[in-house]
Amino acid sequence: MKKVLRNISLSLIIALVLVGGKPVVAEDVPELAPLGPPPIPTDNPMTPAKIELGKMLFFDTRLTGDASLSCASCHDSKAGWGDASDVCRGYPGTSHWRNCQTIINAAYYNKLFWAGSSRSLEAQAETANRGAVAGNGERDMMEARLYQIPEYIKRFKQVFGTEYPNLKDAWRAIAAFERTLVQRDTPFDRYMKGDKAALSEKAKKGLELFKGKANCIQCHNGPLLTDEKYHNIGVPENPAFEEDPLKQITFRYEQYAKGVTEEIYRTTKTDLGLYYQTKRKEDMGKFRTPSLRYLNYTAPYMHNGVFFTLEEVIDFYNEGGGDDPIEKLYRLSTKTEKLKPLNLNDEEKGALMAFLESLTGEEIILAPPELPDYAVMK
Amino acid sequence: MRGKCLLLLSFLLLFWSAGVAVAADLARLPEPPKVKEAQAKLGRYLFFDTRLSGDAALSCASCHDPNKGWANNVENDEELSDAYPGSKYFRNAKSPINVAFAETVYWDGRLPGKSMLQVHVRDHITETHFMNMDGRLMLERMKQIPMYVRMFKQAWNAEPSFGNIRNSIREFEKTLVSRNVPFDKYLQGDQNALSSPAKRGLGLFKGRAGCIKCHHGPMLSDYKPYNLGVPANPKIWNDPMRHFTLRSFQLAMGVPGFERAERDVGYYAVSKKKKDIGRFVTPSLREVSRTAPYMHNGVFKSLEEVIEFHAKGVGPDIEPVALSKGEIRELVEFLKSLSGDVIKVAKPADMPEDYTLIEDWYNKRN
Numbered sequence: 117m118k119k120v121l122r123n124i125s126l127s128l129i130i131a132l133v134l135v136g137g138k139p140v141v142a143e144d145v146p147e148l149a150p151l152g153p154p155p156i157p158t159d160n161p162m163t164p165a166k167i168e169l170g171k172m173l174f175f176d177t178r179l180t181g182d183a184s185l186s187c188a189s190c191h192d193s194k195a196g197w198g199d200a201s202d203v204c205r206g207y208p209g210t211s212h213w214r215n216c217q218t219i220i221n222a223a224y225y226n227k228l229f230w231a232g233s234s235r236s237l238e239a240q241a242e243t244a245n246r247g248a249v250a251g252n253g254e255r256d257m258m259e260a261r262l263y264q265i266p267e268y269i270k271r272f273k274q275v276f277g278t279e280y281p282n283l284k285d286a287w288r289a290i291a292a293f294e295r296t297l298v299q300r301d302t303p304f305d306r307y308m309k310g311d312k313a314a315l316s317e318k319a320k321k322g323l324e325l326f327k328g329k330a331n332c333i334q335c336h337n338g339p340l341l342t343d344e345k346y347h348n349i350g351v352p353e354n355p356a357f358e359e360d361p362l363k364q365i366t367f368r369y370e371q372y373a374k375g376v377t378e379e380i381y382r383t384t385k386t387d388l389g390l391y392y393q394t395k396r397k398e399d400m401g402k403f404r405t406p407s408l409r410y411l412n413y414t415a416p417y418m419h420n421g422v423f424f425t426l427e428e429v430i431d432f433y434n435e436g437g438g439d440d441p442i443e444k445l446y447r448l449s450t451k452t453e454k455l456k457p458l459n460l461n462d463e464e465k466g467a468l469m470a471f472l473e474s475l476t477g478e479e480i481i482l483a484p485p486e487l488p489d490y491a492v493m494k
Numbered sequence: 495m496r497g498k499c500l501l502l503l504s505f506l507l508l509f510w511s512a513g514v515a516v517a518a519d520l521a522r523l524p525e526p527p528k529v530k531e532a533q534a535k536l537g538r539y540l541f542f543d544t545r546l547s548g549d550a551a552l553s554c555a556s557c558h559d560p561n562k563g564w565a566n567n568v569e570n571d572e573e574l575s576d577a578y579p580g581s582k583y584f585r586n587a588k589s590p591i592n593v594a595f596a597e598t599v600y601w602d603g604r605l606p607g608k609s610m611l612q613v614h615v616r617d618h619i620t621e622t623h624f625m626n627m628d629g630r631l632m633l634e635r636m637k638q639i640p641m642y643v644r645m646f647k648q649a650w651n652a653e654p655s656f657g658n659i660r661n662s663i664r665e666f667e668k669t670l671v672s673r674n675v676p677f678d679k680y681l682q683g684d685q686n687a688l689s690s691p692a693k694r695g696l697g698l699f700k701g702r703a704g705c706i707k708c709h710h711g712p713m714l715s716d717y718k719p720y721n722l723g724v725p726a727n728p729k730i731w732n733d734p735m736r737h738f739t740l741r742s743f744q745l746a747m748g749v750p751g752f753e754r755a756e757r758d759v760g761y762y763a764v765s766k767k768k769k770d771i772g773r774f775v776t777p778s779l780r781e782v783s784r785t786a787p788y789m790h791n792g793v794f795k796s797l798e799e800v801i802e803f804h805a806k807g808v809g810p811d812i813e814p815v816a817l818s819k820g821e822i823r824e825l826v827e828f829l830k831s832l833s834g835d836v837i838k839v840a841k842p843a844d845m846p847e848d849y850t851l852i853e854d855w856y857n858k859r860n
Contacts, residue, residue: 181626182549183580209550210631248631252548254622257581260742263753264734280753358856361638361849368860369634382860490734494756 146338148327150305151409154223154295160238160288162295166275168485169268170293173286175484178261179245181252184208187244187290190216193482196413197297202421203356203363210249211362213370213387215421220410220480223295224340230419231389232346232404237291242283248373249366259283267488299410303474315474322471325464330433332468334454335405341475346390346402347452350438353386354420386441387419400450401442412476426472430465434458518710520700522678523780527594527668532649537666539645540659542841545635547625551579554618554663557587560839563784564589564670566792573792574729577623577739584730584740584758586792588777589785591837594668596778597717601790603775604764611667612660619660622746623739629656637860641846672780672834680831688831694821695828703815703825705804708776714832719761719773723809726757727791758791773811783830797826 156162173179177186185207190199198216199205206212214230222228228240245251245258262268262281272281275289306314315323326332335343357363371381374392390399403419417423423432432438433455440451460468540546541554557575558564565587566572575587585601593599596607599614606613618624619632636642636654646654649662672678677696679687688696699705708716730736737755744752747763761773774790788794794803801822807814817825852858 178580181580181622182551182578184549207549209545209548248548248628252626252628254626254742256746257622257626257739257742260738260745260752261580263741264738353856359851361851364852364855365631365634365638365849368637369628369631372630372634373628385856490738492732492734493737494731 145333145343148304148308148323148333148337148341149339150308151221151224151298151300151339153300154221154298156295157236160291162292163275165271166289166292167296169271169275170289170291171482172268172271172485172487173290174293176487178265179251179253179258179286180207181254181257182208183261185251187241188484190250191219193480196220196410196415197480198414200415202354202416202424204250206249206362206366207247207252210252211360211366212249213363213366214419215416217406218410218414219294219297220414221298221340221407223298224407225342225404226344227404230403230406231393232344233393237294238284238287241287241290241294245287249369255283258286261490262286264490264493265488266491266493297480299477299480302409302477304471305477307474316470318467319470319474321464322467322469322474325460325468326471329464330458330460330468331454332433335452336408341408342405344404346399346404347454348389348401348403348440348442348450349455350401350440350451351403351418351420351432352422352438353441354422357385384445386445388442389419397446397448398450400446400448401440402450408472409475410477411472413479426469427465430460430468434460434465518706518716520677520681520706520710520714521712522681523592523595523672523675523712526671526673529668530649530665532645533662534665534669536642536645536649537662537664538669538839539642539842539845540663541666542845545639546619546627546632546659547578548627549579552576552625555841557583557624558590560837563781563786564591564837565785566787573787573795574727574736578626581623581739581742582733582735583623584736584743585790586787589781590667591670591781592672592713592778594671595713597713597715598775601774601777602761602764603717603719611664612657615660615663615667616656623742629659632656632659635849638849638852639846640850645846670837670839672832672837675780675834676831677828678834689827691824692827692831695824695826696831698817698821698825699828703805703817703821704813705825709779714779715776717775719765719770719775720811721760721772721809722774722804722812723772724774724789724791724803725793727793730758730791731756760790772809779829779832781833783826783833784836797829798822801825 174187177183179186190204191197192199197219202215204212204214204216217230222237228234228237234240234243245253246255259281262272262283268281272278272285276282276285278285303314303319335345335347337343357367367385368381371384376384376388376392380388386401388400390402391397393399411426415424415426417426417429423429434457436457437451437455440449443449443451544550544553544556546553557566566575573586575583575585577583588601593607593611599605599607605617619627620629633654633656636646636659642654646652646658650658652658676687708718708720710716730740740758741752741755744755744759744763748766749755749759749763757772759771761775762768762770783797786795788797788800794800801817804812805815805817
């Protein structure tokens with residue numbers, strides 16, 4: 117009953133705003149809040165043995181094509197669980213085409229990858245290990261390698277009850293491990309739980325700007341500081357694509373593999389983001405709002421890693437975002453209308469920076485576990 | 495009534511095919527196939543280019559090295575072939591010489607030869623333990639190499655595509671045929687083309703030794719699967735990487751019990767019929783004196799060993815036959831007459847350059 121009433125009053129407010137005919141200034145967005153525990157899918161419950169196995173597999177190179185990379189190669193704990201480069205290094209002989217995202221707090225997203233192409237951590241792990249410019253592993257080979265490692269046979273049996281390791285279960289174990297890589301004790305979390313001393317005065321001023329004048333909260337809201345929606349903010353192109361033949365190869369490959377029209381394949385040099393999933397023109401150039409947590413360790417920023425510092429990112433938003441690459445190409449603007457020039461002065465930018473820095477806690481560093489060897493089996 | 499007719503028909507077919515088998519004889523190689531020059535030239539470059547494999551570590555020539563009989567090197571004790579990094583192969587790589595005349599390719603004959611060579615080229619490029627390459631990424635690599643773009647234009651009047659890459663290598667393979675083969679000259683009437691021991695060997699081959707039962711026709715193969723009881727090669731089972739590569743292959747082929755996989759099941763992986771477990775397709779004997787080691791797992795190093803083994807009649811699909819040392823030598827002499835001029839193809843000295851930056855990237859049409 118209470119809920120119904122609340123919904124009615126909410127509709128009333130919205131109606132009033134609309135009737136007033138004025139631009140909507142303060143949208144009803146989820147409030148900032150301390151981060152709770154991550155959701156655990158009912159079909160992949162957490163157990164210590166599964167997490168331990170997942171950790172081993174996360175660091176095991178045998179789950180890629182030529183056994184030279186592991187998940188940890190591009191998601192390195194010493195590089196904010198990314199790889200510290202603008203565009204991810206990719207599989208040997210190739211380059212990737214997007215920035216590696218951090219694993220920290222990935223457990224909370226409802227979809228993974230910059231354009232939300234994976235629906236779960238389990239699916240993301242498989243896609244990353246199989247993609248030609250990522251892990252380039254083939255299912256049969258990766259699974260057969262696991263058959264040849266007695267320690268894994270034992271552990272898969274213990275965790276999943278199977279006689280031989282099943283590759284699907286490997287992704288489940290890795291996902292379970294990733295659900296332990298969360299950070300919930302940042303200064304911001306402590307502040308939101310009532311520790312008023314957890315944020316400096318400067319950061320508190322930054323928080324007010326975040327919610328007010330800078331209006332970051334339009335998209336970066338809720339406990340994860342993301343609406344998990346897709347927006348075109350006009351991120352500039354990364355000049356690396358004009359300088360590295362491997363990246364040009366991969367750019368064409370990605371468009372070819374994602375099934376765009378021939379005309380798009382021939383002419384488009386900008387990453388179309390969500391369009392590759394939906395094939396709707398209005399989704400061109402849209403990327404999922406990333407969380408702002410753990411930001412201090414995850415430079416460079418944006419889907420193509422074009423900004424190496426947070427200062428650059430703040431300046432970018434202060435200008436009201438960038439030019440719409442889609443409008444240039446298709447005379448159809450998909451750029452979000454939420455972005456406007458902010459007119460922040462240097463002091464305000466500094467305050468905003470101080471607040472953003474409060475969203476990161478201690479650096480999470482993990483040593484690689486000892487991994488079992490192949491064995492002769494007769 | 496209809497059933498009886500069918501039964502009769504199948505009996506007739508059976509007799510007819512048996513008749514063909516009995517009448518089967520040796521034949522000289524057909525004329526070399528017609529080859530499209532520009533396409534074959536392009537195929538030769540591609541054959542030696544490592545950018546056709548996933549991590550750009552291997553080319554076709556890595557396992558089919560023209561300097562090693564177009565396969566592995568028995569002298570270096572490499573009877574089993576390499577494979578994609580992170581795996582090791584569990585069979586003896588075959589020579590591509592004369593594959594243009596082969597009914598099927600691979601030891602289990604799972605893919606067609608002759609005019610369909612592009613199919614096995616595709617398999618080699620994409621197969622996880624061979625070149626592990628996503629064809630879409632491969633064609634984009636080719637487009638980043640101006641010399642290849644020109645060569646594809648010249649050969650195919652088109653831009654690089656996965657299809658044209660495969661077909662170019664097919665055309666190159668069609669050039670790899672035996673020429674000036676003593677045995678073929680003999681069949682054409684040149685009595686001096688074979689030595690006396692070779693002629694006696696030929697007599698044994700067609701007669702008492704019974705080789706011709708399976709090794710007949712122009713390729714000296716019936717392209718049918720047999721179980722000869724070839725001994726296991728312990729190198730496969732003592733090397734975990736070879737073992738799991740075999741398991742991976744059996745998984746991909748849907749072989750029941752692939753998780754255990756304690757033997758190479760051969761043609762069974764194709765047919766899934768129990769009787770085919772351990773059967774392998776009769777290999778061609780052309781160029782055989784240059785393609786040691788022998789058998790699917792390279793377990794024999796010399797032709798003498800191979801003939802001695804065949805004579806023992808170990809497996810269910812072969813009869814024993816008594817052969818003297820001298821007769822074995824004569825058979826070897828005959829087998830040597832099946833090799834033509836040595837086919838030397840070097841890696842092109844002017845292999846296409848490294849990937850080249852496309853200038854004015856944002857305005858250039860892909």
